[in-house]
Amino acid sequence: MEFKETEKTDNSAKDFLQVFMYSYYKELILTQDTLWTGNPGDYTNPEAPKSLAELEINDSFLIGDFILMKVYQLLGDIKLGFDDSQETLQEEKYERVLDLDTATMKVNYSMGDAEFAREYFASNPDQVIAAKVSAYKPGYLALPYPWIAKCIIILMFRVEQCDWAIFLLVASSSFSGPFTKPEDSKRDPNSECASMLNSIKKFSYSGLYARHLDDYQKLFHQVSLQLSKSSDSVASESGAVSTADRVKSFKTDEDPSLVELLFQYGRYLLIACSRPGTQPANLQGLWNYMLEPPWEILQVNYEASGWVAHQVSDIWAKTSPDRGQAVWALWQMGGAWLSTHLWEHYTYTMDKAFLATKAYPLLEGCTSFLLDWLIGGRGGYLETNPSTSPAHTFTAPDGKRAGVLGKSEDDLIKRVHKAQPRPCPTKIARDGTIKEWAQDYVDPEPQHRHVSHLFGVFLGHTITVAGTPALCKATDNTLYMKIRDFYYSVEEGPGWSTTWIAALWARLHDSEHAYCMVKHQFDLVDPDHEANFEGGLYSNLFTAHPPFQIHANFG
Structure with a gap:
């Protein structure tokens, strides 16, 4: 078995x-959720800050000191x-x-x-x-x-x-x-x-x-x-x-x-992975049967599992970029993405104590980081640079939200007001799709499984059927480009991408295409004959990349 x-x-x-x-x-x-290999340490490259300008042609300065990522362990059988x-x-x-x-x-x-x-x-x-x-x-x-x-x-x-x-x-x-190093633990x-x-x-x-x-x-x-x-x-x-x-x-x-x-x-899996006092889920949730699991990092594809730092973080809170290609080993916008949930939690509960003591300090730090990361680009717009694909520019709140706590006159809020109109707006490319970059580059892989530049549709709210019909049409074109091979059975997406695209179609009120992606999720995967990006389900309802990734189970 x-x-x-x-x-x-x-x-x-x-x-x-x-x-x-x-x-x-x-x-x-x-398994036991704190059983990981390794030790805490500072792997930040001290030369990285003064080398940012060179990253347009060379990303080696940003990478932290090379060290093998720590891995989640099997307790025993x-x-x-x-x-x-x-x-x-x-x-x-x-x-x-x-x-x-x-x-x-x-x-x-x-x-x-x-x-x-x-x-x-x-x-x-x-x-x-x-x-x-x-x-x-x-x-x-x-x-x-x-x-x-x-x-x-x-x-x-x-x-x-x-x-x-x-x-x-x-x-x-x-x-x-x-x-705390294991040998120093009391x-x-x-x-x-x-x-x-x-x-x-x-x-x-x-x-x-x-x-x-x-x-x-x-x-x-x-x-x-x-x-x-x-x-x-x-x-x-x-x-x-x-x-x-x-x-x-x-x-x-x-x-x-x-x-x-x-x-x-x-929901059952998420309840198991998100109790107070437990560690957040990694790519395999909390289930593992190997001393060397197939996923050695957290790799938060769309912030589904709860980790707030770099996707190559681990239980030792490593936050520096790691070895590997920038297209997957660097994701500086993960914290901004997750910060949207803090505000949504407040609007749902209207819990000002939560906003003041937990959410706002995190939002404040995230906003400071974003303001420092943005630089002036073409046309006077602010751009994230260096940036990677998949990527998306996240704008800060309009200040009214901070006003709930009486902080509207803070220096940080003033910086937000000054920067808020300047991020590059979402634009439509020459082929009728949503532009992923500020410039109209040719997309080398239009069927790529990531769709983070559509954040404004889902999980965000800046692109809506009622408010921005032209951008919704461009989103529709983008999604069709992403999944057209699916209709011809040439390539299918991994489980997390299938779920994400289904949610995007739903936001566009396109139930037919959304349900098409749902049906694809129910392809039974043979663990002995796995393809790289076929998606689907294993017989125990674990979602497949393959191999097993828990993101799609979380929806």
């Missing part, structure tokens, strides 16, 4: 679980050995289910004439992974084998003639923040784990489960989506059909309940 075919059980207990199933061993793959090795697994009675409503992983199977059940959940309030294994035939459960990690036996025990067994797993690390993971286990002794298994359920459902039940006529009838009709088969058949049946499922699955 492939990693991309496993189910993920996780409710941000900081340690995360993936489940494989074999007839003899039941394997659990574990556990194999539970059961005394059923001589029995035959009845495949027709095998069922593995991830219940999104309860954030619980369930496995039911039969060996010989006995039926077994296993369930797992990761509790956020108690920071524990709980597992329960049961035999429906009294006294038939036996675990005579040790729990085995890859390199060392970590626990030896024996269970015989019981009806059920419960296992509790906690994990910790010595991580003390991005600026944290003791062993004592922390012992303390966590001691704190839950007073709860029964059902008590732990109830606390987990209450915590998770307060978030998960906030949003519902129904596209099908009857979710219950669709669920009953497809109850015996595997997720992989449902994805395969989507091209013909276009089952709307599968779209509902993918939407809610993305």
